[in-house]
Amino acid sequence: MSDATSSGPMLAxxxxxxxxxxxxxxxxxxLRALMLIAPLLLFVLITFIAPILQMLxxxxxxxxxxxxxxxxxxxxxxxxxxxxxxxxxxxxxxxxLDLAIAVEQKLHTRLGSRLNYExxxxxxxxxxxxxxxxxxxxxxxxxxFTDLNAAWEDPETWYEIFGDERNxxxxxxxxxxxxxxxxxxxxxGETVGKRDLEDFLFAALHYETRQDRYIxxxxxxxxxxxxxxxxxxxxxxxxxxxxxxxxxxxxDHAVWQTIKTYSPRYTSGYFLNAIDMEKSxxxxxxxxxxxxxxIKLFWRTLFMSLVITGSCILLGYPVAWILANLPSRSANLxxxxxxxxxxxxxxxxxxxxxxxLQDQGVINNVLVWIxxxxxxxxxxxxxxxxxxxxxxxxxxxxxxxxxLYSVMKTISPSYLRAAKSLGATNWxxxxxxxxxxxxxxxxxxxxxxxxxxxxxxxxxxxxxxxxGIFISNRIAYHISSSLNWGxxxxxxxxxxVLVLGLYWCYDKIVGIDNVKLGG
Amino acid sequence: xxxxxxVTPQPLSFVAPVVATFGALAxxxxxxxxxxxxxxxxxxxxxxxxxxxxxxTALVSQMSLxxxxxxAGFAVVGFLLAGASGLIVGTLMGWFFGWFTYWLGEGSYRAxxxxxxxSGQVLWHYTFRxxxxxxxxxxxxxxxxVMPLSFNAQDFFTFTEEMLRLDPAGYSLKHYNxxxxxxxxxxxxxxxxxxxxxxxxxxxVLGTVAAIGLSQSHVxxxxxxxxxxxxxxxxxxxxxATGMYFFYSDIGLVGTYWGIVLAHAxxxxxxxxxxxxATLVGFDHSLTRAAANMGADPVTTFFxxxxxxxxxxxxxxGLFAFITSFDEVVVVLFLGSADQQTLPWQMFTGLREQISxxxxxxxxxxxxxxxxxxxxxxxxxxxxxxxRGMSPG
Numbered sequence: 001m002s003d004a005t006s007s008g009p010m011l012a013x014x015x016x017x018x019x020x021x022x023x024x025x026x027x028x029x030x031l032r033a034l035m036l037i038a039p040l041l042l043f044v045l046i047t048f049i050a051p052i053l054q055m056l057x058x059x060x061x062x063x064x065x066x067x068x069x070x071x072x073x074x075x076x077x078x079x080x081x082x083x084x085x086x087x088x089x090x091x092x093x094x095x096x097l098d099l100a101i102a103v104e105q106k107l108h109t110r111l112g113s114r115l116n117y118e119x120x121x122x123x124x125x126x127x128x129x130x131x132x133x134x135x136x137x138x139x140x141x142x143x144x145f146t147d148l149n150a151a152w153e154d155p156e157t158w159y160e161i162f163g164d165e166r167n168x169x170x171x172x173x174x175x176x177x178x179x180x181x182x183x184x185x186x187x188x189g190e191t192v193g194k195r196d197l198e199d200f201l202f203a204a205l206h207y208e209t210r211q212d213r214y215i216x217x218x219x220x221x222x223x224x225x226x227x228x229x230x231x232x233x234x235x236x237x238x239x240x241x242x243x244x245x246x247x248x249x250x251x252d253h254a255v256w257q258t259i260k261t262y263s264p265r266y267t268s269g270y271f272l273n274a275i276d277m278e279k280s281x282x283x284x285x286x287x288x289x290x291x292x293x294x295i296k297l298f299w300r301t302l303f304m305s306l307v308i309t310g311s312c313i314l315l316g317y318p319v320a321w322i323l324a325n326l327p328s329r330s331a332n333l334x335x336x337x338x339x340x341x342x343x344x345x346x347x348x349x350x351x352x353x354x355x356x357l358q359d360q361g362v363i364n365n366v367l368v369w370i371x372x373x374x375x376x377x378x379x380x381x382x383x384x385x386x387x388x389x390x391x392x393x394x395x396x397x398x399x400x401x402x403x404l405y406s407v408m409k410t411i412s413p414s415y416l417r418a419a420k421s422l423g424a425t426n427w428x429x430x431x432x433x434x435x436x437x438x439x440x441x442x443x444x445x446x447x448x449x450x451x452x453x454x455x456x457x458x459x460x461x462x463x464x465x466x467x468g469i470f471i472s473n474r475i476a477y478h479i480s481s482s483l484n485w486g487x488x489x490x491x492x493x494x495x496x497v498l499v500l501g502l503y504w505c506y507d508k509i510v511g512i513d514n515v516k517l518g519g
Numbered sequence: 520x521x522x523x524x525x526v527t528p529q530p531l532s533f534v535a536p537v538v539a540t541f542g543a544l545a546x547x548x549x550x551x552x553x554x555x556x557x558x559x560x561x562x563x564x565x566x567x568x569x570x571x572x573x574x575x576t577a578l579v580s581q582m583s584l585x586x587x588x589x590x591a592g593f594a595v596v597g598f599l600l601a602g603a604s605g606l607i608v609g610t611l612m613g614w615f616f617g618w619f620t621y622w623l624g625e626g627s628y629r630a631x632x633x634x635x636x637x638s639g640q641v642l643w644h645y646t647f648r649x650x651x652x653x654x655x656x657x658x659x660x661x662x663x664x665v666m667p668l669s670f671n672a673q674d675f676f677t678f679t680e681e682m683l684r685l686d687p688a689g690y691s692l693k694h695y696n697x698x699x700x701x702x703x704x705x706x707x708x709x710x711x712x713x714x715x716x717x718x719x720x721x722x723x724v725l726g727t728v729a730a731i732g733l734s735q736s737h738v739x740x741x742x743x744x745x746x747x748x749x750x751x752x753x754x755x756x757x758x759x760a761t762g763m764y765f766f767y768s769d770i771g772l773v774g775t776y777w778g779i780v781l782a783h784a785x786x787x788x789x790x791x792x793x794x795x796x797a798t799l800v801g802f803d804h805s806l807t808r809a810a811a812n813m814g815a816d817p818v819t820t821f822f823x824x825x826x827x828x829x830x831x832x833x834x835x836x837g838l839f840a841f842i843t844s845f846d847e848v849v850v851v852l853f854l855g856s857a858d859q860q861t862l863p864w865q866m867f868t869g870l871r872e873q874i875s876x877x878x879x880x881x882x883x884x885x886x887x888x889x890x891x892x893x894x895x896x897x898x899x900x901x902x903x904x905x906x907r908g909m910s911p912g
Contacts, residue, residue: 029735029737030737030739032732032735033733033737034738036729036731036732036735037729037732037733039725039728040725040728040729040748040788041729041748043721043784043785043788044747044750044751047781047784048750048751049747050766051759051763051765051766051767052754052758052762053762054762054765055761055765058765315654315657318654319651319654319658322651334655336893337655338658339893340659340662340889340890340893341658341661341662343842343890343896344662344885345842345845345846345882345886345889346846346863347848347863347866347867347870348662348665348866348882348885348886349661349662351665351866351878352664352665354676355661355668355676356660356661356664358676360675360676360677361676362664362678365677365678369551369552370548370551371551371556394657394658394661397658398658426640426643451753455755455756455757455758456755458848458849458867461871462870462871472755472757475757475758475761479764480853485765488761489761489765492758492762495755495757496754496755496758499753500754503750503753507746
């Protein structure tokens with residue numbers, strides 16, 4: 001490959017020391033191998049590993065609350081949830097500002113459905129309040145400010161005052177509200193222009209100027225406003241009754257509790273949900289008995305995967321034995337009977353089982369025909385656990401037979417003969433001599449079947465009904481129907497950890513390089 | 520060994536009851552078809568005991584005459600009882616019982632076994648065979664059952680009376696006609712045909728190159744790289760699909776052709792890696808050195824020396840990748856839009872919502888395709904083994 005290998009003990013042909021030359025050659029070879037692998041590795045990392053990692057991240061992400069209700073999140077920090085009282089007017093002022101902007105952004109319903117996963121009723125609460133919030137009588141502030149000085153009506157005034165970062169620093173609430181509102185239009189490439197200023201801006205202005213305090217700003221409008229309010233306080237608009245009018249749930253402690261609990265940017269809430277727990281002021285607690293479904297579903301998935309693996313061993317072992325012990329010509333013929341289902345489309349096999357197992361299906365018809373089952377008493381073989389177990393055993397059986405067969409082929413039949421000639425009965429010879437040697441095959445096949453079974457989706461969906469579904473069906477449900485993606489991601493993450501653990505075992509026991517496909 | 524086992528004719532007192540037992544079993548079905556299972560059992564047992572007695576006494580030395588008589592007798596009875604289908608079933612039964620009686624009576628069942636086995640062990644040997652046969656039946660029946668049902672003239676998923684009587688009126692090609700003309704199905708087939716080859720091509724090219732890289736002797740982090748490359752096969756599809764759905768929707772690939780092609784390519788890669796690295800295990804690297812020694816550049820060496828030798832592995836890896844894409848439904852369900860409905864998608868929604876036997880026609884065609892693929896892969900595997908001198912065949 002390189003001239004270095006053909007040279008003398010000390011120097012390579014080009015005069016460099018042999019050791020250096022060899023090291024360089026080795027480095028080159030490593031580099032070349034990596035260059036060959038790199039495109040595929042990058043491809044897999046981008047199209048596969050990155051999506052999986054992003055999914056894991058999504059299972060803890062919770063930005064929507066703090067992004068949509070930033071002022072409320074800050075305000076609720078000073079509220080003690082454990083007292084049992086709802087927070088005071090200050091929190092309502094904050095959520096009023098947040099909601100007013102969220103309605104403009106049309107984000108309030110999305111936030112509502114997010115919080116609805118944690119506390120039912122939140123979705124309708126936010127939807128209703130969103131509709132009502134424009135009709136709150138906060139226009140009293142607008143009127144009073146514009147009476148005070150008509151310049152307040154002009155958006156240019158606001159641009160001027162709150163374009164100045166110093167003013168924003170001193171009046172952060174109104175400053176931020178203005179900036180968020182103005183940003184809405186700027187994002188669409190227009191300025192606020194001649195648009196009417198919304199009432200909530202004036203409300204925010206009032207909240208921050210109602211108390212006489214020292215500010216460094218010399219803006220005459222601001223100073224005038226503060227002075228005026230310290231002389232004769234403005235007429236105010238109490239928010240709590242108006243919110244109560246919109247939806248009396250606002251006086252429910254649980255609503256505020258939920259908002260406070262889910263305000264951090266990252267949450268363990270989805271994972272807690274995935275194991276039937278929920279957050280409470282006292283930390284994580286188990287959900288009420290009747291709402292616990294996921295732990296049960298996980299157990300059922302594991303249990304059914306185990307049953308399927310067990311039946312695969314039971315059915316696969318004799319077949320693998322007979323394949324390994326027949327003359328190779330007939331064994332190859334029989335092997336085709338194993339490989340044909342293996343190569344046949346999964347959906348074909350699933351539809352075949354649907355045809356076989358239904359109430360009016362082939363199996364029931366035959367049983368009724370020969371009189372084993374009464375006409376009106378047909379076996380319920382489909383849309384339950386039996387259906388899933390039968391169909392999946394059939395679908396996964398080749399994955400058990402093939403590894404078992406390849407292990408059994410290497411077991412010499414002379415061991416059995418030796419055992420028998422030493423006086424062992426058939427059973428002893430099998431159990432004490434043959435079986436232990438076939439255990440690696442059982443291990444390999446079982447883990448393979450179990451890994452495949454635990455994440456199955458299609459077959460349980462079609463033949464499983466409601467009692468025969470797996471955790472994956474629940475994940476699909478949350479992705480496509482309930483749209484609770486965070487919970488789907490958390491359930492997926494737990495399933496992934498389970499499977500990767502098994503994969504690791506498989507790698508330790510069998511070695512991933514030894515996976516055989518098609519015999 | 521076989522020649523050493525003494526083959527001795529068995530007495531009628533052994534043959535007749537055994538044959539009668541099987542006759543009773545067959546009688547269950549014949550009886551069920553004609554009204555009474557119990558009478559069927561009794562008649563079956565009695566008839567078969569009688570037949571066994573005749574064959575083993577009067578016709579003991581004219582075996583082939585006995586067998587033909589048996590077949591003819593059963594066929595006539597079958598035809599009288601149930602027409603055309605009865606004729607076929609009767610012929611098969613007659614063949615079986617003729618053969619079975621002489622096989623049992625001559626004692627030839629002992630011939631392939633070791634002479635020292637007790638009769639219990641002989642019984643177990645054949646019972647075990649029957650159990651294995653039953654498992655093979657379990658494996659293959661669902662696939663076989665689909666085929667005749669796809670010719671059903673009714674829109675049912677079950678065998679109709681006409682079908683069981685082999686009445687031509689019970690069969691039709693209308694589901695195939697629907698499959699080949701209904702735009703929903705033809706569109707689905709067309710989508711599958713557009714997606715699978717491209718995904719396969721990506722998987723095969725990248726996978727083969729990487730497998731060659733992986734098979735070199737000094738690859739740092741080989742285990743970790745291998746684990747990553749194999750992971751699309753191990754991670755449950757639902758999780759892959761979920762992750763890809765989120766990620767691809769962020770970058771605007773959801774509902775596009777390329778989104779599905781990329782996803783399918785990555786799902787097919789493990790199969791290419793596994794088959795090609797397996798082929799490369801038997802590859803003699805001195806061949807590439809020899810080629811280089813004779814002045815071939817690396818590209819020429821690859822295409823003229825290495826590629827022809829590993830081609831069987833590459834093709835069967837490609838076939839695996841192809842079938843993965845062609846058969847894949849979960850990822851398509853998540854990533855695809857109505858424009859990307861593939862054949863499996865169509866079958867899946869068909870099975871879940873409006874059930875139509877066209878699915879069975881599609882299934883039969885897919886089974887035919889998989890038989891072709893299976894044959895190709897088997898031939899390739901044997902060729903590869905022959906090339907590498909691993910098996911004489």
